[in-house]
Amino acid sequence: MKGRTMKLIHTRAHRDTASGRRIAAFAAIATTVALVATGCAAATPGDSGGSDGDGATEALSIAFLPKQLNNPYTDVVLSGGKAGTEEIGGEYSVVGPLEASASSQVSFINTLTQQGTKVIVIAANDPDAVGPALEEARAAGAKIVAFDSDTNPDYRDVFISQVVSKDVALIQVEQIAEQIGGSGEIAILSATANATNQNEWIKFIEEELASNPEYADITLVAKVYGDDDDAKSFQEAQGLLSAYPNLKGIISPTTVGIAATARYLSTTDFKGKVALVGLGLPNEMREFVKDGTVKEFALWDPAQLGYVAAFAGQALVDGTITGAVGDTFMAGELGEKEVGEGGIVIVGPPTRFNADNIDDYDF
Amino acid sequence: MSERTIVRSGEGVPATTAGTLPVRVRSRWTRILLSRDAVMFYALIAVVVYAYTQVPYFASTQTVGFLLLDVIPILLIAMPMALVIITGEIDLSVASTVGLTSAVMGVLFQAGVPIGVVLVLCLLLGTVLGAVNGFLVTALGLPSLAVTIGTLALYRGFALVVIGDNAVANFPQELTRFSTSKLGDTGIPVVMLLVLAVALVFGVLLHFTPFGRALVALGFNKEAAAFVGIRVGRAKFWLFVSTGLVSSLAGIFWTLRYSSARSDNATGIELAVIAAVLLGGVSIFGGTGSIPGVIIGVLLIGTINYTLRLARFSDVVLSIVTGALLIASVVAPSIAEWARGRLHARRTARLELQRAAAQ
Amino acid sequence: MLVVVTATINPLFLTPQGVKDLLLNATIVVILAIGQALVIITRNVDLSVGSILGLVAFGTGTLFAVYPGIPIILVFVIGMAFGAVLGAVNGLLVTIAKVPALVITLGTLYIYRGVNNAWAGGTQYFAGDRPRAFSSLSTDTIFGFPLITLLAIAVVVGVAIVLAYTRAGRDLYAIGSDPAAARLFGIPVTRRVLGAFVASGVLAGLAAVLYASRFNAVGATTGTGLELDVVAAAVVGGVAIFGGSGTVVGAAIGALLLTTITSALTALRVDKFWQQAIVGVLIIAAISVDRLVSLNRARKLRVSEARNV
CATH class of the missing domain: 3.40.50.2300 (Response regulator)
Structure with missing residues (x-):
């Protein structure tokens, strides 16, 4: 077709004279300079305290x-x-x-x-x-x-x-085991796939599930990543429940993930039937604890x-x-x-x- | 019509078409000193001088190093991108090409392939990815905006498939050190030499070869360009290939600089590249633009961002400023045009009046 | 064309219990894609929809937090009006300054997002801050259809009728096919294009209010990156990126298809890393097919014309 994709966006008669361009360019510059100037002016009072001077009494x-x-x-x-x-x-x-x-x-x-x-x-x-x-x-x-x-x-x-990474992992395994009665399928909904701390906890969770005979009947069927994005986590939670109909519990070791999952569960028939544990902020989780979607979760201050x-x-x-x-x-x-x-x-x-x-x- | 491009495309332009120039004739030097590129350059100098005198810590060689390292990927990709936009097309898949190159580089290196071979394969990969874009646009005649939105998703998807949620970090120290090393005490990264070479290639290509002039003509009017014997499809195909190749080069630099190969590397930088190219005076309609202008555009955005950051502004301000600059750079000509139109109308009216009075 | 594709693919994926979730997921993208289709038909594009959605969604959260007793209908009105204003800014810049929409909306993408970040800071509003009746909009169903999905369907039908049977609607196609000719014919191009942007803003505003109803948190980053999904949905749905052709029904189906595929891949336990690659293939396939179809049609047309001569 007219391969000129960009041109289609607006057909404008090409017109030109040198002076128009110059005025234009000056206008652009003026804007730029004004932006920078106002920006910097605004900054000065804020950080003048610590950043200038190299005196010995300078604040840490x-x-x-x-x-x-x-x-x-x-x-x-x-x-x-x-x-x-x-x-x-x-x-x-x-x-x-x-x-x-x-x-x-x-x-x-x-x-x-x-x-x-x-x-x-x-x-x-x-x-x-x-x-x-x-x-x-x-x-x-x-x-x-x-x-x-x-x-x-x-x-x-x-x-x-x-906290000790292992403790974080153990408390979550303990909570999920309590809430699903010690057996069944569980899944993990984490933050980003590269998150250092989440991956370490997950590693300990997997080790604990594999090594502790008390958890022999619990199988970890999936690990998914909500990227610490509310909507994405929400959809991953939904995907988990449609992909694994026998799922009994979800561990979400991230505050965004657990809140989004709780929100999904609370709006469906899974509420109260699928257990949810993990790390959450009390203010975000309060509603879901009160309405019975979540029994117990963990976090430090x-x-x-x-x-x-x-x-x-x-x-x-x-x-x-x-x-x-x-x-x-x-x-x-x-x-x-x-x-x-x-x-x-x-x-x-x-x-x-x-x-x-x-x-x-x-x- | 093309004389206007040539006038605007910076220094060293043959004055062959000067005869058809508009009535107001200026000396060649005046023209160069008042060209848009020049004005952008003054703006850049103004920002640097302002920052140098007003922003604490800006005045140091560290600034040069950190600032340039930050803008190198954008600077690299901006040059072929400028050519693509000049011909009236666009390539949104560049950031994904960077990401896929990075991912493949990590996986190959981890698999024990010698690093030299890995680098060659990565550049080859970039060439292929660019060729795919070029093929879809030129052979199938698909709109490049839609095609490259598709390959944006596709290439990033492949990056995820290749490396998944892993990150490869243990690249040879000599290489990672090299990627951030500086030229003596100047603070200028050694990699800038490579950037300079790329700039020379694209600059010469655009401004001093028949091919380059053909590209500009192409952006103006494809049918006319075809009539005068430009092989439209082939020219565009090679531009997309060059964009892919340079993007993979940027991908290699990215991976080494951060010594981390991940699938999400460079997500979203296509927008920064395009913003810089447009700010640098390349018309989104095609047909105008220069490599010096583009380089100045990239440096201007880079310097403003760096200065704001050094003055402790949050990224919130940066994104607003980037957006505002982008809009200002394209709206300002229109507003000027409009103002000039008004002025002209008034002047004509006044002349009419005078004439009427005289009679 | 794509209706057929969808129809053949869909039955495979649609499992009864998933239908509701699927429809809910698609609803927001469907509404955004309709707005986008209107803009693309006029040979423009609106890349700022994700940022508009974020801004309005946070505004919705703020409204409920500041005026807890506010009538829900009023929130919808305010949200849509807010969206309209943001869309009008795009439209005015594009039409008055005569600058390509791609550049303008790329700029406002940054700016609206920046404003959202500045406004929201670290504040997020959660579902718990909003009245239950508001949240239940996205959970209650009528005959198995979620309320907000019915709303989306109504919007699709409404906009489709406007586009197909009103003067203004037909004008959009004329403008997209050939802006210069449209102007010659006396079509108020500026007003119509502005209208398309405002409509896109209003629909993004509506989608944002529904987003606040459906999801838990609204904050500084809500809706980031959504623009590509939306443009992809419209393109997959057969709206030609160079303007002048396409339908909102197509765009809506495109959105449904994309969300269906994403959900289906998760449900079928396909490695999640493949999902984005598949979306990419789909976009390219969709535009290629459209291209082939139109080439074919052009050839047939030429042949029949030749015969008539």
């Missing part, structure tokens, strides 16, 4: 780089990070991509490096992709604290883990994660810890924390949430 700059911005779970973690940083008297900032992709975090690490940030607290979207950039940041003098989702251990000083990360950053900078096994530091009101095997700091045990206690939590 702690930058948080979550997997993505605007994620409710992350917001809770960051609220803890902010509280921790303020207690230390540091300068708190958050930067991050809008989409949780591996490469997008690298540019942010680069800018943080350039700004001379003292502590970078990162939840890695990909344990390796951020590596070279983090090495450059360390060469420039930054301390790297991983939280929530670890980087390759070579690239960070310590990793603040919510995410705010503590950010809080401890801030203190770990300070301890690294002032030399209290180096990330070696056995180092200890004080994490504000949470008391003393110890660096364990592999440079991992454990924050606390997971909490089980059910109809009896869910109203006690607000996050």
